[in-house]
Amino acid sequence: MSALTRAVAELARRQGAEIRHGAEVAAIEADSRVRAVRLASGERVPAEAVIFAGDLAALGGGLLGAEAARAVKAPPRSRRSLSAVTWCLRGTAGGWPLAYHNVLFSRDYAAEFTALMDRGALPADPTVYVCAPDRQADPAAVGPERLFVLVNAPPRGGEGWLTAREIEACERATWRVIERCGLSMAPAEPPRVTTPDDFAARFPGSGGGLYGTATRGLLDALGRPTATTKLPGLYVAGGSVHPGAGVPMATLSGRYAAATACAGLSSTGWSLRAATAGGTSTRSATTAATD
Numbered sequence: 001m002s003a004l005t006r007a008v009a010e011l012a013r014r015q016g017a018e019i020r021h022g023a024e025v026a027a028i029e030a031d032s033r034v035r036a037v038r039l040a041s042g043e044r045v046p047a048e049a050v051i052f053a054g055d056l057a058a059l060g061g062g063l064l065g066a067e068a069a070r071a072v073k074a075p076p077r078s079r080r081s082l083s084a085v086t087w088c089l090r091g092t093a094g095g096w097p098l099a100y101h102n103v104l105f106s107r108d109y110a111a112e113f114t115a116l117m118d119r120g121a122l123p124a125d126p127t128v129y130v131c132a133p134d135r136q137a138d139p140a141a142v143g144p145e146r147l148f149v150l151v152n153a154p155p156r157g158g159e160g161w162l163t164a165r166e167i168e169a170c171e172r173a174t175w176r177v178i179e180r181c182g183l184s185m186a187p188a189e190p191p192r193v194t195t196p197d198d199f200a201a202r203f204p205g206s207g208g209g210l211y212g213t214a215t216r217g218l219l220d221a222l223g224r225p226t227a228t229t230k231l232p233g234l235y236v237a238g239g240s241v242h243p244g245a246g247v248p249m250a251t252l253s254g255r256y257a258a259a260t261a262c263a264g265l266s267s268t269g270w271s272l273r274a275a276t277a278g279g280t281s282t283r284s285a286t287t288a289a290t291d
């Protein structure tokens, strides 16, 4: 995944893009069309086109200003996807040989989802996902290795309900399931814990939901917003937009947004040469990443 990020960033730089990290966008400025983005630092960056790649709920919920909020329909809170509590650690696993992906099921899967979806609570007996990425290179690895542990959590990050006690109880419940399934995990150092509150801070507007807007029912997936918005010059991409969440899908949606923005710029007669070059580059990036 990081190779994909590096490939796209490298390609963008070769085309003259300047990538700025740690620059929070406070507002998207517009009148009849997009004019600029304003950073939290107060700096104003003029723009003919803006592609917003955060959660659509942030845009529709007004976190990027009133003009941008009118450009899209905010998905309701009931459509947030699940959040998670995760532990990143380096440690020694024992009991049975881990695969790259491992799922240790709750004894009562229905009760788990009742807690998550109906009560908005952490389950007492969670289903646990354990990822052992070093096993890809060496399936029989022994000794300390990187381990990632995830349990589902309700998307209620940033709402003040999650206390340190609840997280500790969740950790105990998670390690109980791991032990019950005959696995042992001895961390070499304290695991790094990430909670729905942390995810909500990182992905504004999402409540910590990790997988874009939830799809429930056969036709939901067809109803996702496309790259264009009601505000000329503002485009959307990412997990809450067509074709959906997950790194491959979000990458495709970036490609659609880039192509749509380029078409929009060339149809207004602005920046025609840049628009053509950008469209070609975006396709190359995706092909390179797939290869």
Ligand SMILES: Cc1cc2nc3c(=O)[nH]c(=O)nc-3n(C[C@H](O)[C@H](O)[C@H](O)COP(=O)(O)OP(=O)(O)OC[C@H]3O[C@@H](n4cnc5c(N)ncnc54)[C@H](O)[C@@H]3O)c2cc1C
Residues within 6 Å of the ligand: 023, 024, 025, 026, 053, 054, 055, 058, 084, 086, 202, 203, 204, 210, 211, 212, 237, 238, 239, 240, 244, 245, 246, 247, 250
């Ligand atoms: C722990 C975890 C496990 C996951 N597991 C899976 C999985 O197994 N399978 C799967 O398909 N998907 C999984 N996902 C989901 C997948 O990572 C996402 O669907 C995908 O990353 C979405 O990409 P994106 O580009 O839309 O958004 P993001 O990766 O969320 O990127 C958006 C970026 O925009 C930034 N941003 C938002 N607002 C602003 C602002 N105002 N100013 C500046 N920056 C801003 C955010 O900080 C963020 O860095 C997982 C996600 C997590 C966190």
